[in-house]
Amino acid sequence: xxxxxxxxxxxxxxxxxxxxxxxxxxxxxxxxxxxxxxxxxxxxxxxxxxxxxxxxxxxxxxxxxxxxxxxxxxxxxxxxxxxxxxxxxxxxxxxxxxxxxxxxxxxxxxxxxxxxxxxxxxxxxxxxxxxxxxxxxxxxxxxxxxxxxxxxxxxxxxxxxxxxxxxxxxxxxxxxxxxxxxxxxxxxxxxxxxxxxxxxxxxxxxxxxxxxxxxxxxxxxxxxxxxxxxxxxxxxxxxxxxxxxxxxxxxxxxxx
Numbered sequence: 001x002x003x004x005x006x007x008x009x010x011x012x013x014x015x016x017x018x019x020x021x022x023x024x025x026x027x028x029x030x031x032x033x034x035x036x037x038x039x040x041x042x043x044x045x046x047x048x049x050x051x052x053x054x055x056x057x058x059x060x061x062x063x064x065x066x067x068x069x070x071x072x073x074x075x076x077x078x079x080x081x082x083x084x085x086x087x088x089x090x091x092x093x094x095x096x097x098x099x100x101x102x103x104x105x106x107x108x109x110x111x112x113x114x115x116x117x118x119x120x121x122x123x124x125x126x127x128x129x130x131x132x133x134x135x136x137x138x139x140x141x142x143x144x145x146x147x148x149x150x151x152x153x154x155x156x157x158x159x160x161x162x163x164x165x166x167x168x169x170x171x172x173x174x175x176x177x178x179x180x181x182x183x184x185x186x187x188x189x190x191x192x193x194x195x196x197x198x199x200x201x202x203x204x205x206x207x208x209x210x211x212x213x214x215x216x217x218x219x220x221x222x223x224x225x226x227x228x229x230x231x232x233x234x235x236x237x238x239x240x241x242x243x244x245x246x247x248x249x250x251x252x253x254x255x256x
Contacts (some may be wrong), residue, residue, distance in 0.1 A: 001192075030187040031148045031246035032243040036098035038244070039064050042084060043103030043153070045072040050231045051103060051153075051239075058240055063245045067095060075107035076133040085133050089138035092148075099246055100141045100148055100247065103173055103240060105155035106193070109166030122169060130170075142186055150188040151242045153176060153235060157194045157203060159223045167194060191238045197226065207233045 003211060041052055048070020049219045053130050056066040069091070072081040084104065112119045112126045119125040146194055154171040155188055175190045197204050197218070206215045218230035226234065 021076045023183055027148050027189050027242070029189040029242045029246060030182075032098060032149050032187065034098065035145075035248040036064060036149070036243070036246045037146060038095070038097045039067075039101060040095050040097035041066060041068045041070075042088075042091070042100075043070050043102040044074045044203065045070060046106075046108055046156075046226065047103040047229060047236075048072060050226075051230045051235060054228075054232050054236045055101065055239065058236065059247070064247055066101075067097070070103075075104050077108040077110055077112040079133075080113050081212075085140065088137055088165060092141060098148065098242060100150040100151060101153070101243070102137075102141070103153040105170045106158075106167065108155070108170045109158070109163060115233045121166060124125070125147075127173065130173055131177050134174055135181065138177065138181045138186060138188060142181075142188070144185075146181075146186045147242070148187065151191060151239050151248050152188060153191045153239060154193045156197050156226065156235075159203060164170055189242050191242060193235065196234050196238055197230070204230070204234065209233065217221070 041047060041055060043051070047068060052068030052070055053064070056068065067070045071082050074084065079085065093186065108130070109121060111121055112129055114125075114129050115130060119129065138150060139151055141145070152174060154174050155167040157167050157183075171192065171194055175192075178190045203223070204218050205256045207218045208215050216229035217227050218234065219225070220227055
């Protein structure tokens with residue numbers, strides 16, 4: 001099985017032991033017509049710096065080639081900075097992946113730009129335009145007939161109350177559009193980055209790597225980004241669980 005393994009989570013001063021469960025039936029990824037041998041991953045800084053590297057190493061054991069494009073500070077609210085919706089069709093035509101991994105949303109808790117106009121975060125126009133962008137990106141990534149499976153990791157929480165509230169709003173918008181996309185024949189699943197990195201409403205600060213006594217910091221000094229250990233044990237595993245059914249069997253002799 002592609003699961004990294006069970007983990008013991010130390011949240012702030014309270015130790016919580018938890019095993020990340022496999023995706024429930026409602027979140028199960030409906031696979032494409034063939035086993036995924038080529039996967040393309042897009043996202044912001046976490047994808048480019050650490051998550052992409054971890055996923056690439058894990059997927060290699062399945063004989064899967066992962067290409068990664070991580071653009072720091074990118075999302076869907078500011079296409080004037082980086083336009084993933086416009087980029088997606090060309091990327092899919094050029095690389096022709098069998099499956100997609102997306103990690104976007106954490107940078108979208110800001111006002112939205114549409115052409116020359118700005119719309120306040122959470123306003124009706126923001127909500128409508130943001131939902132439209134999620135729809136367009138899903139459609140472009142899925143390709144003709146919506147055959148490509150997509151795993152979308154939503155935003156991770158921010159430490160301040162306003163930021164945390166905005167991340168919940170963004171996560172809700174993405175989750176809702178993925179549900180609508182699937183109702184029309186899409187093959188996508190949402191990984192809740194907030195649920196994966198919090199316990200009891202508090203940010204998970206430390207993780208214990210199985211087989212080691214030392215506890216590792218889960219969050220960077222800015223308390224916004226996750227450390228490599230945090231990314232590996234809190235984010236990579238649920239992504240791998242979702243996509244595993246769509247992959248070929250693990251290459252003989254490769255394991256952890």
